[in-house]
Amino acid sequence: MEEPTTSAQEGALQPKMHMTGKVIKITLAGAIVDVGEKVPGVVHISQLRAEPVNRVEDVVQVGQTVDVWVRRVRDDRVELTMVEPLKLEWREVKPDMLVKGKVTRLESYGAFVDIGAERAGLVHVSEISHDYIKSPAEVLKEGEEVEAKVLEVDRRKKQIRLSIKAAQPKPEEILAEVKAEPKRARSKKGKKESETVEPEPKEPELTTMEIAYREAMERSKGTKKSAPMKINKSKSAMNKEQEEIFNRTLENRITSN
Numbered sequence: 001m002e003e004p005t006t007s008a009q010e011g012a013l014q015p016k017m018h019m020t021g022k023v024i025k026i027t028l029a030g031a032i033v034d035v036g037e038k039v040p041g042v043v044h045i046s047q048l049r050a051e052p053v054n055r056v057e058d059v060v061q062v063g064q065t066v067d068v069w070v071r072r073v074r075d076d077r078v079e080l081t082m083v084e085p086l087k088l089e090w091r092e093v094k095p096d097m098l099v100k101g102k103v104t105r106l107e108s109y110g111a112f113v114d115i116g117a118e119r120a121g122l123v124h125v126s127e128i129s130h131d132y133i134k135s136p137a138e139v140l141k142e143g144e145e146v147e148a149k150v151l152e153v154d155r156r157k158k159q160i161r162l163s164i165k166a167a168q169p170k171p172e173e174i175l176a177e178v179k180a181e182p183k184r185a186r187s188k189k190g191k192k193e194s195e196t197v198e199p200e201p202k203e204p205e206l207t208t209m210e211i212a213y214r215e216a217m218e219r220s221k222g223t224k225k226s227a228p229m230k231i232n233k234s235k236s237a238m239n240k241e242q243e244e245i246f247n248r249t250l251e252n253r254i255t256s257n
Helices: 171-196 208-226 235-256
Strands: 018-026 030-034 041-044 065-073 078-081 098-107 110-114 121-124 145-154 159-163
Touching (some): 041 065, 121 145
Parallel strands (some): 041 078, 121 159
Antiparallel strands (some): 018 030, 065 078, 098 145, 145 159
């Protein structure tokens, strides 16, 4: 419910606006209430409560603070009511509009939902869920808050047909959304991985001495195949021999250049 206000700026009053005021006078026809406006607020005896009233003083007294709602704004007065107005008038209920309400009664053929109109709307059992159900009690309970879509309004018969399932996404739409999620996740993941891939390092260029050393080693290997070294040859002798091969090869390259 909207929070009450003690007063409102002149010209800003709207029908159904909730306010609080103080009773400053009672008459046979009703009560005069100060709501902070330049013109007085008037509550007719028929608007003191929903049930019939014989005497105004049976309901309100001078000096009492009361809750009121704006009915109509006149040049010389503001017509008020102490009966809370409907949230939705018949002219305001239209097909395809979404409404919220409370389940007030369950029957074998459907559920009645109070949406704030003069009459509760009926949700047929076939309009409660996308899945097949035998009884409304399988998925609903009295007092539960639901959202529904208006299917039809018959003002002559004062009937409102509602659908809860029409206000919910279809199963195929939910399934399509679920299937789309992994694709989006993979796409984001692949993009992230591609952004973080580092290029392979290039092989460094060899210097003249390194090239000569490699060639010397290759020839040394060929020599080992044709004339294998003695097993008891010491490691220092082998190193010395490789160093001599390297020096000869390097001298040959320098001479040829």
